[in-house]
Amino acid sequence: MTDQPITPPAAPAAAPGGKPGSPRWRYAAGGVLFVLLLAAGLAGFFLAYPAKAPDALGRAIEDITGANPHPVMLLRPSSQPLSALAQLGAQIFRDPALSASGRQSCASCHSPDRAFGPPNDHDVQIGGPGMTTEGVRPPPSLAYLYRQGPFTIGPAAGETDAVIPLDQLAQQAQGAPRASKSAGVSPAAAAMVPSGGLFWDGRDDTLMGQARGPMLNPAEMANSSMEAVAAKLARASYAGQFTPLFGKAVLHNPAMLFTEAMSALSRYQIEAAAFHRFDSKYDQWLEGKARLSHAEMRGLRLFNDPLKGNCAGCHLSQPTRDGLPPLFTDTEYEALGLPRNPRLAANRDPHYADMGLCGPYRTDLAKQTQYCGMFLTPTLRNAARRGVYFHNGVYHSLKQVLDFYNYRDVQPGRIYPHDGAGRIAKYNDLPARYHVNVDVADAPFDRKPGDQPALTDAESADIIAFIRTLDDADRRAGGASMR
Numbered sequence: 356m357t358d359q360p361i362t363p364p365a366a367p368a369a370a371p372g373g374k375p376g377s378p379r380w381r382y383a384a385g386g387v388l389f390v391l392l393l394a395a396g397l398a399g400f401f402l403a404y405p406a407k408a409p410d411a412l413g414r415a416i417e418d419i420t421g422a423n424p425h426p427v428m429l430l431r432p433s434s435q436p437l438s439a440l441a442q443l444g445a446q447i448f449r450d451p452a453l454s455a456s457g458r459q460s461c462a463s464c465h466s467p468d469r470a471f472g473p474p475n476d477h478d479v480q481i482g483g484p485g486m487t488t489e490g491v492r493p494p495p496s497l498a499y500l501y502r503q504g505p506f507t508i509g510p511a512a513g514e515t516d517a518v519i520p521l522d523q524l525a526q527q528a529q530g531a532p533r534a535s536k537s538a539g540v541s542p543a544a545a546a547m548v549p550s551g552g553l554f555w556d557g558r559d560d561t562l563m564g565q566a567r568g569p570m571l572n573p574a575e576m577a578n579s580s581m582e583a584v585a586a587k588l589a590r591a592s593y594a595g596q597f598t599p600l601f602g603k604a605v606l607h608n609p610a611m612l613f614t615e616a617m618s619a620l621s622r623y624q625i626e627a628a629a630f631h632r633f634d635s636k637y638d639q640w641l642e643g644k645a646r647l648s649h650a651e652m653r654g655l656r657l658f659n660d661p662l663k664g665n666c667a668g669c670h671l672s673q674p675t676r677d678g679l680p681p682l683f684t685d686t687e688y689e690a691l692g693l694p695r696n697p698r699l700a701a702n703r704d705p706h707y708a709d710m711g712l713c714g715p716y717r718t719d720l721a722k723q724t725q726y727c728g729m730f731l732t733p734t735l736r737n738a739a740r741r742g743v744y745f746h747n748g749v750y751h752s753l754k755q756v757l758d759f760y761n762y763r764d765v766q767p768g769r770i771y772p773h774d775g776a777g778r779i780a781k782y783n784d785l786p787a788r789y790h791v792n793v794d795v796a797d798a799p800f801d802r803k804p805g806d807q808p809a810l811t812d813a814e815s816a817d818i819i820a821f822i823r824t825l826d827d828a829d830r831r832a833g834g835a836s837m838r
Contacts, residue, residue: 417652418649421646421648421652423641426641426644427678429638429641429679430677430678430679430680431633432501432628437626438622440622441619441625443596443597443616443619444618444620444621444622446591447588448460448461448620451463453588453591454578455484455579455583456483456486459486461569461620469740469742470498470737470741471496471629471630472494472496473741473742473743475742476742476751477743478493478696478699479699479748480494482575482576488573489700490575491699491701491709493743493744493748495555495733497624498630498737499631500562500624500630501625501631502679503553504550505551506557506560508548508550509547536668537661548688550685550687552731553565554731555730557712557731558716561621562625566617566621570584581609581610582613585609585612589612597612597615600615632827633680634828635824635827635828636824637821641674641680647824650817651817651824652821653814653820653821654818657818658818658821662798664810664814664818665799669685670683682734683735686732688711688731689729689730690727690728690789691763691793692793692794693746693747693749694749694770694783695749696748696784698748699747710785711728711746712726712729713726713727727785728789729792730745735822736826737825738753739819739825754816757810757819758770758815760799761810764795764801764804764806765802765804766804
C-alpha cells in the first residue's frame with residue numbers, strides 16, 4: 356500500500372478585517388469606533404437640540420429628556436399698557452365699597468393670587484348685605500375668558516349666517532345623535548351641542564354681562580338695583596376718571612354710569628395680561644423652552660390617550676391651527692352625574708335641584724329638558740391652584756376629581772351614598788327623569804360595574820403631575836403684568 360502524503364489542515368480564512376493587530380483589522384476596528392462615536396455624537400446632539408432630531412426619535416427624546424421634539428411658536432395676546440378705561444376697570448374690580456356690605460369686591464371671589472378663582476377652599480363663597488348669605492355655586496375663574504364665544508347650540512355660525520333663536524336650535528338638536536368625545540379625534544360631523552357663554556350655565560354672553568351679575572346677586576354683592584351701584588360709583592375716589600372718558604353728564608345718569616362701569620370691568624379683563632398669561636410650564640414645553648419630568652410626561656400621554664384618561668376629549672391640549680395656545684376646554688356642556696353636596700345650604704331642601712342649562716338660574720331653556728344637568732366644561736389652566744371643583748363644590752382635590760372619573764361607573768359605591776333601602780343612589784344630584792342626559796358614552800364613562808378602572812392610582816398621580824404644569828408661572832397674578 357502506497358503511503359499518501361499527509362495534507363496539513365487548511366488555515367482558517369482570514370477575517371475580513373485581517374488578523375488582530377494587522378493593518379486591515381486596525382482599519383476595520385477604527386471604522387466601527389468612528390461609527391460608534393458618530394452615533395454617540397449625534398445622540399448627544401439630538402438630546403441637546405431635540406427639535407433637530409428626526410421624527411422617528413421623537414418618543415425616545417421625550418422619554419429620555421422630557422423635551423418637546425416638535426416645538427411650536429405660540430401666538431399670545433400682545434402685552435400693552437392698560438388703556439384709561441381698563442385702568443378704571445382695575446379700580447372698580449378691587450373696590451369693596453360697591454357691595455351692599457361694603458366688604459366684598461370682585462376680587463374677593465376672584466382672587467388675583469389664585470388665578471382669579473375662589474380665594475379659599477370653601478364649597479361656595481359667602482356674601483349678601485351682612486356677609487352671611489351662602490352662594491349656590493363656587494365662582495369660576497375669570498382667567499382665559501377672552502376667547503370664550505357667545506352661547507349657542509350647534510356648530511358655530513358663519514359671519515353671514517342668520518341668527519337662529521335658541522329654542523329653535525334646541526328643537527333641531529333633539530333628534531341629533533350625541534357626538535362622541537375622544538382625545539385627539541375630531542367628530543365626524545359638527546355636533547348640535549350647547550357651547551360658549553359665561554357662568555356655569557352660560558347665561559351671559561359678554562364680560563360686561565358677567566360683571567353685572569354679581570353686583571345685583573342677593574348672595575354676592577347684593578345691590579338692590581343698578582341705581583344703587585351707580586350712586587356708589589359717583590361717590591368713589593376714582594369717580595372723576597369717568598368724565599374724561601364719557602363726559603360730565605355720566606355721573607348724573609345712573610343707567611349710563613352703571614353700563615360704562617361694567618364696560619370698564621370688561622376692558623380690564625380683556626387687556627390685563629394677568630388674565631391670560633399663557634406662561635405655564637406646559638406653554639414653555641410646547642415652545643421647546645422647558646422639559647417635563649418623567650411623571651409629567653407620562654401624565655401628558657395619559658391625558659391625551661383616548662383609552663385611558665381621555666381628558667383631552669373635552670380639555671383640548673393642542674394649540675389651534677393658527678398657533679393660539681390651548682385653552683384646555685372645548686367650552687361645551689356636559690352632564691356628569693356628580694354626587695350631591697350635602698354641605699350646601701340650598702341642598703337642605705330635598706326638592707332643590709341645580710340643573711344647569713335648564714334652571715333654576717337660567718330660565719330661557721327651562722323647557723329643553725335634554726339639557727338638564729349640563730354645566731360648562733371649565734378650563735384646566737390653573738386647576739391645581741383651585742381648592743374647590745365642579746359646579747356644586749363637592750370636591751376639594753384633584754385626586755378626588757380623578758377618582759370620580761375613574762370610579763363613577765365601575766365602583767359607584769365609592770362615589771355615591773346609599774339610599775334608605777341600601778341601594779347606591781347614583782346621580783343623586785339630578786332628578787331621576789333626567790338621568791338619561793348623563794354621559795355614559797365617552798371614556799372613561801363607557802365602563803360597567805365590575806370593569807377595571809381606566810387608571811391606576813399611579814396613573815392618576817401622573818395626570819395630576821401634568822395638570823400642575825398648566826399653572827401660570829410661579830409669581831403673583833398681579834404686579835407689573837396688571838399695570
